[in-house]
Amino acid sequence: MFAKIKAWARNLKRQIFILYFACKDERVPWYAKAFTACVVAYAFSPIDLIPDFIPILGYLDDVILLPLGIMFALKMIPKDILSDCEVKADEMMKNGKPKNWIVGSIIVLIWGLIIIWAIIKIFSFFS
Structure with a gap:
């Protein structure tokens, strides 16, 4: 069970890096770039919509809202751009985050x- 959760978290981290590179790509439409920038900023920000010290609800935004935002952002970005960003994200996962x-x-x-x-x-x- 912990292996599945760890793999899920690693995939989520990879998707955030993909969105990070998509934000920097000039081929991404402005509306997708704006939404993606908000999702990436929320993911990297220490400020949460619901503070983590609140029991159960504190981690709800990290478990539900963030994956939903990532899913919608990934759907807004063209597939060819996503494949380019995936290569860059895989390199970054090996070298460390910026x-x-x-x-x-x-x-x-x-x-x-x-x-x-x-x-x-x-x-x-x-x-």
């Missing part, structure tokens, strides 16, 4: 702003 410091910095900045806003609201509430 590091995008700009996007990581933006996520940290957003979290920092949220924390600062929350602190200001808390202090203004008590004063």
